[in-house]
Amino acid sequence: MKQSLFLNSLEQWIDERISQDGLTDRELIKTIKENFERAMQANVEHYKFMAKNAKENGHKNEVDRYMLMAKIYQSLLHTK
Numbered sequence: 001m002k003q004s005l006f007l008n009s010l011e012q013w014i015d016e017r018i019s020q021d022g023l024t025d026r027e028l029i030k031t032i033k034e035n036f037e038r039a040m041q042a043n044v045e046h047y048k049f050m051a052k053n054a055k056e057n058g059h060k061n062e063v064d065r066y067m068l069m070a071k072i073y074q075s076l077l078h079t080k
Contacts, residue, residue, distance in 0.1 A: 043073040 017032050051066035 037077055040073050040077045044070050047073065
């Protein structure tokens with residue numbers, strides 16, 4: 001169910017970008033890719049920040065989870 005919601009939201013986001021006037025297909029693809037990469041990088045930084053705070057507060061389980069989240073988002077940046 002959550003995966004369907006995620007994919008539907010992603011498709012709606014892409015469809016919204018497609019509706020922008022004046023972009024060629026190549027420009028549109030480039031813009032979508034750049035926006036996606038920027039969002040993934042923001043999530044990487046967010047989870048690294050959360051891991052740092054959790055570590056400073058002695059919450060080892062949270063550190064591990066936040067670092068895993070950062071790694072997952074990082075891997076999405078390098079997906080071809």
